[in-house]
Amino acid sequence: MESRIVSICRRYADDRTRLMDILLEVQRELRGIEPAAMELIARQLGITRVEVEGVVSFYAFFSRRTKGEIIIRVCDDIIDRHAGGREIAKVFVEELGLAIGTTSADGRFSLEITPFLGMSDQAPSAMVNETILTRLTVQKVRLVCARLREGTEPRDLVVHTGDGNNSHPLIRAEVNNNIRLAGEVLLCPVPANAGLRSALQRRPQELLAELEESGLTGRGGAGFPTGKKWRAAADTAATRRFIICNADEGEPGTFKDRVLLTERADLMIEGMTIAAYTVGSDAGIIYLRGEYSYLRPYLESVLQARREHGVLGKNIGGKQGFDFDIRIQLGAGAYICGEESALISSCEGLRGEPKNRPPFPVESGYLGFPTVVDNVETYCCAARIMEQGGAWFGSFGTDRSSGTKLFSVSGDCARPGVYELPFGITVRDLLDRVDAPDAAAVQVGGPSGEMINMSQFERRLCLEDLPTGGSVMVFSQRRNILEIVDHFLEFFVEESCGYCTPCRVGNVFLKKRIEKVRKGLCELEDLAYLKELGKTIAVTSRCGLGHTSPNPVLSTIRNFPLVYAVLLKEHGDGVQASFDIQAALEESRRLAKRRSMIYDPNYDEA
Amino acid sequence: MNKPFKFEIDGIEIEAQRGQSIMQAADEAGVYIPRLCDTEGLEPQGSCRVCVVKQNGRAVSACTQPAIEGAKVENETEEILGYRRDLVRMLYHEGNHLCPICEASGRCELQAMGYRLGITQATKYPYLQPARPVDASHPDIVLDTNRCILCGRCIRASRDIDKKHVFEYVGRGINKRVGVNGNKLAETDVKLNDRAIDLATCPVGCIIQKGRGFFAPIGERQFDKKPITLGVGPGKNRGKS
Numbered sequence: 129m130e131s132r133i134v135s136i137c138r139r140y141a142d143d144r145t146r147l148m149d150i151l152l153e154v155q156r157e158l159r160g161i162e163p164a165a166m167e168l169i170a171r172q173l174g175i176t177r178v179e180v181e182g183v184v185s186f187y188a189f190f191s192r193r194t195k196g197e198i199i200i201r202v203c204d205d206i207i208d209r210h211a212g213g214r215e216i217a218k219v220f221v222e223e224l225g226l227a228i229g230t231t232s233a234d235g236r237f238s239l240e241i242t243p244f245l246g247m248s249d250q251a252p253s254a255m256v257n258e259t260i261l262t263r264l265t266v267q268k269v270r271l272v273c274a275r276l277r278e279g280t281e282p283r284d285l286v287v288h289t290g291d292g293n294n295s296h297p298l299i300r301a302e303v304n305n306n307i308r309l310a311g312e313v314l315l316c317p318v319p320a321n322a323g324l325r326s327a328l329q330r331r332p333q334e335l336l337a338e339l340e341e342s343g344l345t346g347r348g349g350a351g352f353p354t355g356k357k358w359r360a361a362a363d364t365a366a367t368r369r370f371i372i373c374n375a376d377e378g379e380p381g382t383f384k385d386r387v388l389l390t391e392r393a394d395l396m397i398e399g400m401t402i403a404a405y406t407v408g409s410d411a412g413i414i415y416l417r418g419e420y421s422y423l424r425p426y427l428e429s430v431l432q433a434r435r436e437h438g439v440l441g442k443n444i445g446g447k448q449g450f451d452f453d454i455r456i457q458l459g460a461g462a463y464i465c466g467e468e469s470a471l472i473s474s475c476e477g478l479r480g481e482p483k484n485r486p487p488f489p490v491e492s493g494y495l496g497f498p499t500v501v502d503n504v505e506t507y508c509c510a511a512r513i514m515e516q517g518g519a520w521f522g523s524f525g526t527d528r529s530s531g532t533k534l535f536s537v538s539g540d541c542a543r544p545g546v547y548e549l550p551f552g553i554t555v556r557d558l559l560d561r562v563d564a565p566d567a568a569a570v571q572v573g574g575p576s577g578e579m580i581n582m583s584q585f586e587r588r589l590c591l592e593d594l595p596t597g598g599s600v601m602v603f604s605q606r607r608n609i610l611e612i613v614d615h616f617l618e619f620f621v622e623e624s625c626g627y628c629t630p631c632r633v634g635n636v637f638l639k640k641r642i643e644k645v646r647k648g649l650c651e652l653e654d655l656a657y658l659k660e661l662g663k664t665i666a667v668t669s670r671c672g673l674g675h676t677s678p679n680p681v682l683s684t685i686r687n688f689p690l691v692y693a694v695l696l697k698e699h700g701d702g703v704q705a706s707f708d709i710q711a712a713l714e715e716s717r718r719l720a721k722r723r724s725m726i727y728d729p730n731y732d733e734a
Numbered sequence: 735m736n737k738p739f740k741f742e743i744d745g746i747e748i749e750a751q752r753g754q755s756i757m758q759a760a761d762e763a764g765v766y767i768p769r770l771c772d773t774e775g776l777e778p779q780g781s782c783r784v785c786v787v788k789q790n791g792r793a794v795s796a797c798t799q800p801a802i803e804g805a806k807v808e809n810e811t812e813e814i815l816g817y818r819r820d821l822v823r824m825l826y827h828e829g830n831h832l833c834p835i836c837e838a839s840g841r842c843e844l845q846a847m848g849y850r851l852g853i854t855q856a857t858k859y860p861y862l863q864p865a866r867p868v869d870a871s872h873p874d875i876v877l878d879t880n881r882c883i884l885c886g887r888c889i890r891a892s893r894d895i896d897k898k899h900v901f902e903y904v905g906r907g908i909n910k911r912v913g914v915n916g917n918k919l920a921e922t923d924v925k926l927n928d929r930a931i932d933l934a935t936c937p938v939g940c941i942i943q944k945g946r947g948f949f950a951p952i953g954e955r956q957f958d959k960k961p962i963t964l965g966v967g968p969g970k971n972r973g974k975s
Contacts, residue, residue, distance in 0.1 A: 163917065178902040178915040185904040185913075462906075479903065484780050484798040626884070626903075626910030628781050633824040636908050637859050657858060664820040667793045668783045 130168055132157055137172040144173045145495065147183055147477030151190055152458055159235075160194035186479040186625075188242065188461030189418045196231045196238035198276060200224075201255040204241045205380040206615045207248035207538045207601060216252045216264045217241065223273035237276070243463065243619055244380045245419050248538035248601075249306045249545050256282040258421045260301055293390045298426040305387050306545030309561065311532040313512050313524065314388070314505070315548045318395055321439055323514035327402045328445045332362065335406045339510065341518030343530030347505035348374060348466070349573060349597030350672070351529070354506055360490040362407040364498040371403045371412035371452075372494065372501045374471055378417060378463040379574035380619060381599030384534035385504040387546050389416075389423050392508050393430045397454065399507025401444060402514055403500055404452040412454040413494070415471050418461050427456055463623035467671055468501040469493075470625065481625045482671040503597070505534055525551035529590035537562045539602035549589075556585040558600065566604040569688070574599035575616035576676035578683040579609070609684055609691045610646050616680035617642055624673060631674030634665040638681055644706060648695050651705045655692060659685065739803035743767075743787075744810055750801040757785060757796040760809075766964040767809055768818060768850065770825070770843055770937055771885035772797040777894065782885055784821050784847065786814060793817075819851045827859040828908075830880040831938070837947045838939030840955025844883055845938075846962035866911065871920035874944050875931055879911050882940040888912065892930035900924045912940075 136153045140146035150169060154161050161169075166180040173180075184190045202217040217228060217239075224237050231238040247253035250262035259282040261272065272285055289295040290304040310316050327335055340355035361369055373396060377385040388396060400412050416424060431454055434440035444450045462480045464470045469483040472494050493499025502510075509531055513521045522530045529551035538544045541564035549558070559567050571579045572589065573596035580587060580594070587593050589600075603612065617639040626632040638661055644650050645658075662678030669675050685692060697705045713724055725731055738749050743756075743765050750759035755778065760767050771782035780795035787796045788808040796809075808814055825831075825844060833839045848854075869877040889901040889912065900922045904913035915922045924931065931941060952958065 176899040176902070176915045178904065178913050179899060181904050181913055182902040186906050479906075484778075484795075486800060621907060624907040626905070626907045629783050629821050629824050629828075629884075632884075632908055632910065633828045633862075634820075636862065637824070637827075640860050660816075661820070664817050668786045668817050668821060670780060670783065670795070 129158065129165065133165060133168045134172055137169060142172055142174070143477075144175055145475075145477045147173070147180070148457065148460065148474060150477075151180075151184060151187075152460060155190050155460075158194070159197065160191050162192060162194065166192075182479050183477065186462065186481075187418075187459075190460055194231070194235070196236055198236060198282060199238045199240065199255075199257060201240045201242040201245070202228075203243075203245040203247060203251065203253045203255070205244040205248055205251075205619075206612055207381065208245075208251040208253060209615065210539070210607065211251035212264075213252040215266065216254065216269055219266050219269040220254075220273065223270060242419070242461065243622060244378060246377060246383045246386050246417070247303065248381055249383055249536065250304055251538070255419065256285060259283050259285060260303055260422055261285065262302055262304070293426065296426055298429055299390065299423060301422050303386070303390075303422075305390060307387060307391075308537075308543050308545040309547040309549065311524075311548030311550070313521065313532045313548065314392060314395070314508050314534060315546070318392070318512065319515070320394060321398055321445075323511035324398045324401055324439060324445060327405060327514040328447050328450070332406045332408070335402070335514065336362065338518045339406075339513060342509075342513045342521040343518070343525075343528075344506065344509050344513060344521065345529065345591065346503060347509065347533070347597065348377075348503035349379065349576075349595065351591045351595055354502060354510065357490055357502070358403060358407050358500055360488070361498045361500045364491050366498045368411070368497045369407050369409040370494040370497055370499040371400050371407070371409045371454075372468075372471065372475065372499055373400055373412065373414045373507055374466065374468065374501055374503050375420065376415050376417040376459050376466040376471060377504070377597070378419075378466045378623075379576065379597055379599050380616075381538055381571065381574050381601040382536050382597060383538075384536045384546050384598045386420060386423075388504050388508055388534070389420065389427065393427055394434070395508045395511050396504050397430065397434060397440065397507075399509070399511035400454065401440060401452055402510055403502070403507065405444075405447075405450055407498070407500060409500075410451050410453070412452065413475055414454060414456045415465070415475060416456055416458055417465075418459045421458055424456060424458065431456075462625075463619075464625045464671075464673055467673060470671070471501060472499060479625070481627045484670075505598075526588070526590045526592060528592050533589070533596075534598055535589070535596070535600050536598045537600045537602065540564060540566060540604035540607070541602045551590040552588050552592075554586050554588050555580065555594070555600075558589065559585065559602065562602065564602045564604075566606075567602050568605040569603040569607070569609060569612075571599070571601040571603070571612070572596050574601075575619055576673070576679055578679060579612075579687060580683075581687045584687065609688050610642065610695070613680045613684050614639065614642050614646060617677075620673065620677040624677070628668075628670040628674060630665040631669045631671075631677060634661060634669075635674075635677050637661055638665070638678060642681065645692065645695050648697065649706045649708065650696050651698065652696050654696065655685065658682075739801075741801055741803060741805040741807060743807045748801075748807075750803075754801050755797055756787060756789065756794070756799050756801050756807055759801045760796065761964065764964060765809070767796045768847060768962075769797060770822075770847060770883060771887065773887055773934070773937075775895070776887060776890040779886055779890070782821065782825070782883065784818055786817055786821070788814065815851065818847075819853055822847050822851055822853060823857045823859055825883045826853075826857070827861050829862075829864060829882060829938075836881065836939040837942050838881075838936075840950065840952065840958055841933070842939060842957075843937035843962060846957040849957070850961050850963075862908075869914070869919045870944075871918040872922075872924065872944075873920070874926040875919060875924065876942040876944060877912075877914070877919050878940055878942065881938050882912055883938055884910060884912065885937055886912075887935050887937065888930040888941060891932070891935045892924070892928065895929040898923055898928065898930075900928075900930060 474480040541562040778797035780798035785796040
């Protein structure tokens with residue numbers, strides 16, 4: 129073990145900032161990072177063991193105990209759950225004779241639940257080591273387990289590969305793109321490197337002006353003006369600057385970056401290269417979520433091909449002195465790392481916790497240097513803008529929300545998938561396209577967004593009205609709104625980094641109270657409790673996760689008041705609704721071996 | 735560039751230097767902003783959120799937010815006090831804080847903050863009642879993380895002042911806790927005279943020094959005479975009674 133760990137650390141020059149990569153390799157080679165391994169890594173990097181443990185214990189894909197040779201992670205987002213994900217997990221449990229969260233005695237298998245794989249358009253899904261399985265059925269799971277038991281390698285479980293590059297020899301995934309509507313900016317055919325060529329003929333200042341004219345805003349959801357961000361990074365005096373691509377789409381219900389990474393990787397890297405030229409950067413990072421690690425070999429090959437074609441590396445596009453190269457940083461299962469400063473922490477080999485701002489990443493980001501962090505889709509848009517012009521891009525969308533947007537639609541609709549539409553279309557328009565006549569509620573922007581009711585379907589998808597990074601989840605009348613709310617809160621409790629008090633503790637309290645509401649154990653005052661607690665969390669939290677985590681509760685109280693009203697009780701007899709007399713009596717009944725004359729409603733029948 | 739400037743806290747004019755946080759400027763002006771994770775001599779981290787204030791209407795942590803010229807800062811408004819009560823209650827309910835049997839009672843900043851904010855009754859939140867094992871392996875120190883409020887003062891003191899990095903956060907979310915550099919405290923190189931172990935460092939009864947429990951009688955404990963405020967609060971005059 130010692131020599132393997134030492135050689136892994138050496139490969140990264142014993143660099144403490146590359147701890148993520150070191151841990152990913154140790155985890156893969158040794159199937160776990162036990163205390164002895166942490167000790168060795170710490171010694172090699174010149175840090176303490178508890179620092180290593182701090183990072184190991186932060187990410188879901190690292191474990192302090194040895195895992196099975198094959199790790200099965202069943203996706204448990206709400207769409208997968210509605211598609212039968214729970215039953216799928218149960219079949220895995222039966223077939224492997226393994227409880228969720230455990231490893232088999234022979235060390236062959238580990239079975240786990242994971243919050244979101246980015247496959248809700250082809251749910252239910254699971255991840256077997258790095259292989260993604262989609263559209264799972266009971267029969268398919270039985271077959272998968274049988275083959276795994278026979279010794280089939282996970283990657284050989286894929287029989288039918290998906291469309292487009294999903295069938296590329298370096299991807300070979302049974303994932304489908306599900307591109308339902310290609311718009312005029314991103315999913316239409318795009319010329320190779322036209323934006324980069326055009327950009328390299330102009331001065332960076334002109335490119336900033338072009339970008340500002342386009343009105344491009346960040347596609348991850350927050351909607352910050354991209355031109356302003358790039359300008360701030362360019363204007364900060366520094367010896368180095370970094371360009372980071374946020375490919376960590378973890379917001380449940382979002383999967384449009386998966387499609388861009390599969391089909392528009394060149395365009396995305398082109399956009400990063402333009403950003404590098406514009407702000408003056410020589411190095412970039414693609415932060416790829418661990419769930420999408422199946423795309424990594426392909427993305428590496430795209431980077432390599434670009435180097436060979438002179439559009440990445442030294443003297444790019446023949447421009448003397450313009451050097452820029454990119455490395456891929458794999459994540460390890462942490463939703464919070466989609467937050468730009470947490471993502472930077474993770475790239476630096478730290479716990480994926482957001483940083484205090486100010487300073488903002490454009491002033492002091494990765495390793496303290498000015499850093500531009502943008503979403504996959506944003507870089508793709510930037511490349512198209514340099515090719516076609518800011519005015520062209522601004523001709524799509526609304527005043528404040530320029531361009532087209534990729535929407536990932538899933539849930540109760542006939543045509544789930546990716547739709548490229550101009551910003552500003554109504555929810556109803558989108559519902560018509562996805563064929564969702566039964567839609568009763570739509571969750572816009574993922575769990576951190578807003579749940580709207582039928583009377584609000586005329587609202588528009590744009591920053592001015594309903595902002596979204598892309599996630600649109602459709603729910604029919606058959607769905608239980610509070611089950612969805614409860615599930616979203618479970619997600620935030622699981623994914624809170626725990627740095628600040630309100631998000632770490634407050635979300636647990638929100639979830640506990642919603643559980644009580646669902647059981648019919650709450651009164652009218654509990655509504656005030658939920659609103660007040662939600663407000664404290666939203667106002668006092670340190671980052672976007674906590675600012676938005678109460679949204680499932682607050683938006684459903686606003687938009688679905690009746691759902692709460694039917695469950696909240698008034699108790700005229702002075703007994704608290706939360707007090708369950710029957711449950712309280714259960715133990716004494718059991719001990720006394722008889723029923724209660726007063727409180728047992730069916731006493732006479734006995 | 736380095737000319738001092740002015741801003742307001744609850745209508746009181748405060749002078750600040752460029753680069754100062756709201757908290758630093760307020761401290762120098764003698765205006766108290768409640769805090770738990772921040773203490774003198776350590777880098778502020780803005781995690782407890784008790785120092786939340788509104789700067790020009792935006793909620794920020796005073797310990798990490800730079801003061802802005804001409805800004806209006808709300809500190810002791812009803813709204814902010816409400817948030818602070820909620821935050822302090824959350825900390826109470828997250829851990830096991832049984833003041834009558836706690837060695838830190840009377841010099842505990844969480845308890846003092848509870849009094850200052852008027853929290854004297856059982857509160858509305860559920861108790862999470864953690865049951866983590868107490869680490870009494872070290873000859874001089876006991877670590878009871880059930881009483882920890884995750885302020886990270888021991889982590890920063892050990893890392894930045896003692897240069898040992900004995901403590902660090904492990905886990906995430908509600909399972910986040912303070913871990914030690916080894917399987918137990920006795921395996922680490924922590925010493926009783928480390929800054930991390932100083933009575934002024936741990937604001938609660940999580941880090942306890944063996945052999946000197948309940949050293950101040952009731953009535954003479956740190957916060958018995960004066961409520962927590964500037965100079966009686968974090969980092970100042972603590973642990974000397």
